[in-house]
Amino acid sequence: MSEYQRYEFMTIDRPLARIQLDAVNKLSSHIEASSTHALIEYHWGDFKHDPVKVLLEFFDGFLYWANWGSPELAFRFPHGILPADLIAEYDFDDFVTFTQHKDYDILDLHFREMEGPDVWIDYELGSLISIRDELMEGDLRALYIAWLASQCMMFGYEEDQEEEDYEILVPPVPPAFGKLTEAQQALAELLQVREELLVAASQHSTGNMLTVQKDDFAIWIELLPADSKKEYLLRLAHNEPGLSSLFVRELRELNRDNDKVRPSTGERVTYATLNSESKILQNQREREKRERDRAEHLQHLQYIHDHQETYWKQINQAVEHTVGARYDDAVRDLVVLREVADQFNETREFQERFRTWIRPYMRRPGLIKRLQDHKFDISVA
DSSP states (O other): OOOOEEEEEEOSSSOOOHHHHHHHHTSOTTEEEOSSEEEEEESSSOOSSOHHHHHHHHOSEEEEEETTEEEEEEEEEETTSSOTTTTTTOOOTTSEEEEEOSSEEEEEEEOTTOBOOSSOOOOOGGGTTHHHHHHHTTOOHHHHHHHHHHHHHHHTTOOOSOGGGGOSOOOBOOTTTTSOOHHHHHHHHHTTOOHHHHHHHHTTOOSOTTTSOOOOHHHHHHHSOHHHHHHHHHHHHTTOTTHHHHHHHHHHHHTTTSTTTSOOOOOBOOHHHHHHHHHHHHHHHHHHHHHHHHHHHHHHHHHHHHTHHHHHHHHHHHHTSOOHHHHHHHHHHHHHHHHHHHHTTOHHHHHHHHHHHHGGGTTOHHHHHHHHHTTOOOOOO
């Protein structure tokens, strides 16, 4: 397979101005760009610019992936809209960085050593871009998913490491982790976080994102100093990006001592514990699947047992032709009938009927060879 790389950018707060779009179009001969979106695909070659710098200058979201893996997802935020210590509680190693600049801040999730999935998946930034708004609203579930992915990359899914190996920084499980948004589910798919690991974490989650904070803006605004109200109105008149989220955050900060607006704190659970619990869940699901498959198979065998004559008729019709494919059909049905006989303790009856049936066809080497390959006793009593 040839190389494939995909770079995708999007704007959210403001469309690109004409001069900006012209500059973006000059970045690559492979680019397709509009005032809100840019896509660059390579089957050979590479992008000659730092995509995070392109994000910082022009866009609000960026997604990269290649056919060999190496996913990267990054967002640009108005400076100060997210707290400076956003990722302080997470042991991200080098997988996630949060960098503050003069006008904007960049959250960059880059998993360059991650291999691609076993099946081809077309990842699209549109399915992930709402994570940006979620983070500005204080929803940290995406960060926790990234933390799980980073732990998987560092420690894998094996259980041969001691618990203390993971005792570095353990973030709390965010509220409502058992009800991930579509964008958060898409992020888990992009970063290949196993479903069982997500479920294990959700068992330690508390609260509901919809009810964690009960906002009473009408009352809170009255608590703001007059100068602050005037400043926010002026910034609103200038259509400042992200102002709404920044305003809401400040109101909540002013009232953080109020129990009604204090976010519930989830448990701090080590990755080793979550990994162990995910293995139990995985084994349970595999056992349940085996049981379902067995029940369905037994139901299928019961149906065949009740319609044996129809199958014998099909077999007779098939061997009337000397075509190899029809022989294959006949032998396949005979294998099923033999299994049915074993299941219902009718093996002797099947063998007697089979010996009677095979006698007229003993001079057909193609059929006999297929039967012998499937361990049928073709000796005639």
